[in-house]
Amino acid sequence: MTTIASNLQQVRDRIAQACGAAGRDPASVSLLAVSKTFGAEAVVQGAAAGQRAFGENYIQEGVEKIAVVGRAFDPALQWHCIGPIQSNKTRLVSEHFDWAHTVDRLKTAERLSAQRPDHLPPLQICIQVNIDGGSTKSGVAPEETLALVRAVAKLPRLRVRGLMSIPDHAPDFEAQLAIHKRAKRLFDQISGLGEPGLEGFDTLSMGMTADLEAAIHAGSTLVRVGTGIFGGRTYQAP
Numbered sequence: 265m266t267t268i269a270s271n272l273q274q275v276r277d278r279i280a281q282a283c284g285a286a287g288r289d290p291a292s293v294s295l296l297a298v299s300k301t302f303g304a305e306a307v308v309q310g311a312a313a314g315q316r317a318f319g320e321n322y323i324q325e326g327v328e329k330i331a332v333v334g335r336a337f338d339p340a341l342q343w344h345c346i347g348p349i350q351s352n353k354t355r356l357v358s359e360h361f362d363w364a365h366t367v368d369r370l371k372t373a374e375r376l377s378a379q380r381p382d383h384l385p386p387l388q389i390c391i392q393v394n395i396d397g398g399s400t401k402s403g404v405a406p407e408e409t410l411a412l413v414r415a416v417a418k419l420p421r422l423r424v425r426g427l428m429s430i431p432d433h434a435p436d437f438e439a440q441l442a443i444h445k446r447a448k449r450l451f452d453q454i455s456g457l458g459e460p461g462l463e464g465f466d467t468l469s470m471g472m473t474a475d476l477e478a479a480i481h482a483g484s485t486l487v488r489v490g491t492g493i494f495g496g497r498t499y500q501a502p
């Protein structure tokens with residue numbers, strides 16, 4: 265077994281254990297393998313070990329990997345954009361990715377919708393929420409989230425799937441849990457409305473290598489794990 269394959273198995277075991285501890289069905293949490301800064305070969309190894317969904321932060325880097333691994337090696341792999349989306353990058357996201365987790369402004373969503381090619385299914389969207397209120401952080405404020413969700417739900421080539429958060433590092437499980445529970449409450453408020461356009465609102469993207477147990481305990485449905493699968497990152501892509 266390769267290192268990536270055995271790391272993947274360990275992460276799956278962590279997810280299963282956390283689900284067990286929280287009384288949740290392990291099938292209710294999906295794993296996004298965050299391959300940013302790692303090469304196509306790492307993604308191929310992950311895919312060979314059964315991983316289907318990959319997350320990329322840097323759009324240009326992601327598009328190159330999608331061309332090499334996605335198109336040529338396994339067109340069934342799913343690609344999620346989890347990095348900031350500047351206006352001049354929306355077209356690349358719309359044309360190459362299946363999901364975007366970091367929409368926090370209507371303008372970005374409008375561009376993504378307008379630029380989504382007709383032959384592709386709607387781009388699946390999570391609205392990024394600044395759940396712990398860092399003043400310099402990306403993400404819409406919690407009190408403005410519902411309005412943005414409703415506006416994005418009206419765009420023809422997008423499908424709004426849920427919320428995403430990247431809380432600051434918290435020192436221990438209890439502190440992580442308290443923050444993740446805030447995101448879960450907001451998610452439940454919005455999904456509980458049962459509004460038209462929100463039928464697919466089923467995804468709460470939160471939890472990374474360091475805090476996936478707390479995120480699952482709070483109700484995450486998708487954890488984004490990089491280090492735990494691919495190892496430590498030795499460089500930051502631009």
Ligand SMILES: *Cc1c(COP(=O)(O)O)cnc(C)c1O
Binds near residue numbers: 321346488490
């Ligand atoms: C890098 C990154 C991750 C993965 O982080 P790890 O700590 O390596 O698991 C998850 N989500 C986002 C948005 C990231 O940028």
